[in-house]
Amino acid sequence: MSDVIAKYGRCFGVGLRNSFAYRINFAFSFLAALSPVVIQTALWTNLYKPGSADLLFGFNYVQMIAYTVIANLVSRLVRTGFEYEMNTDIRTGGLDRFLVKPIGYFGFRMSVFLGAKAAQTVLTGMVLAAAVAVMTAFLGFPLHGAAVATFAGSILVALMLNFLIFWCVGCVGFWLTEIGFLFEAVRIIIITASGGIFPLSVFGDLGERILDALPFRFTIQFPTEILCGRIPVHEAASGFALAGAWIAALALLDRFLWNRGVRRFAAVGS
């Protein structure tokens, strides 16, 4: 058991150190994230009448701005990227090095992903804390300690879920090559379906009901609404339970796709 912990702990360290190697890239991604936040904030500011307490899609002005900022940061935080490496490993045969070693590729990628996220989480957490502090001071954003703790738990669930979702997407590489554009298209659709751009209520009752039945909302909307106080802490338990069920279902799907894919890789070669 200690050998397994040491093995995947070392992989975690690789992800952590890799994220330091690309820290400037990560810092720039924050700057890039500013523009959609500014555009959406301007959009909502124009849509809400000044000083009114009107609700749009179930959100008042402060809630909508808070949602926009927090959802954007959460989407940065849970964003993957390993699917590109997975695709490269499959396409170029780099997967060979994992198949001949006594280590699981899933465990390796998961550990590296979490390692990379560890460093990014600290930085994103600082930006998020600053954003929340500004919104609390100037917009009267309500902040509760219990919500922050529940939010932290929901981020862990979101990371796990997003990893499993994009693992499925990465497995497509076993059947299709040159799928960079597919990844981007799928990412945009998933971010939208996760509530990363607008709250899901924007899509109307039917759209929201459909999206509620999918796992994506647990990656962005669920944590964001917990921190915004729109999902009371005592009501979050059912959300966690449903997310847990999705994690179990996706883990099974991932395993199925991986086993089929590796069998194909071993049959066709790189």
Next chain:
Amino acid sequence: MSIIEVNGLARSFAYHEKPEGLNGSLRSLVRRTKKIREAVKGITFSVDEGEVVGFLGPNGAGKTTTLKMLAGIMHPSGGTARVLDTIPWQRKKSFRMRIAIVLGQRSQLWPDLPARESFLLNRAIYEIPKSDYERRLGELVERFGLKDLMGIQVRRLSLGERMKMDIVAALLHRPSVLFLDEPTIGLDLLSQRAIQDLVRTLNREERLTVMLTSHYLSDIENLCERVVLINDGSLVYDGALAGVNATLSERKTVTLVLSAPVPHAVLARYDGFRDMNGLTARFEVPRAAVKSFSRQALDELPVVDLTIEEIPLEEGIAALYRGDARGEIRDTRREAGRE
């Protein structure tokens, strides 16, 4: 005792034929012709513990495909193989703990990290005790003179340095079987020799079994007593390296240096004329005729120097690749086994 047993191993690949031109491309969108390429066609051989076997063949002969099947990366489409008494493509942990493969054109290290990090990762992956790891790493790093390069990102290393690092990574866990696919490709002579020395030492001291593919004959000559040659997916020779030239040993190369140019047509009249380069002409002459040929050449041509040599190994291998010598070379290894 055989550590690698290969019996009728075959591997075929399906591919789609794409016709030429725009019309062809459009047609292939609707209807594609599926074809099968047989990369390995039922080869059989075995390797004993502690052997270093050169696995040779021209490009596309099926060498890498065979090594990949033996390392468990690829499933065969026919036949069987056992490595370390295990079916490789079942990829059991106990099997993976005891083998290593180095693909010369594909690094196993993490390019953005210093090699030291990759080695530590390998230590964890192979569950190597710390003291063993440090001793082993120290020996390998010392031997290759890599001490000052351990903290540099792998992608910043030269090809030779990177390859040495790859070999160090592959040997940390003291594998019993090592598959080397073109480990010296593109390397300078010193790096080639360093890798050859290491493989020879580990084979001698640890009875490491090695299967090596290389287009550099120096690798083969310095490391392998036995070679297995495949061409177009089929085995064409399995035996002693010294036996490769067996069919050609009845001939010698006679090289003449001339004092003045001689027309090509005149030289071509002599049996065994091979080529002319400036004032140097090369002939391949039956051993029994060397004396008479030399006398005739000295009498009839403006010869200033005459050299008689054995036919180089490359020629023997090339003859096997071309199929010229197929079936003529005895399988010395199997014959030795029967004796």
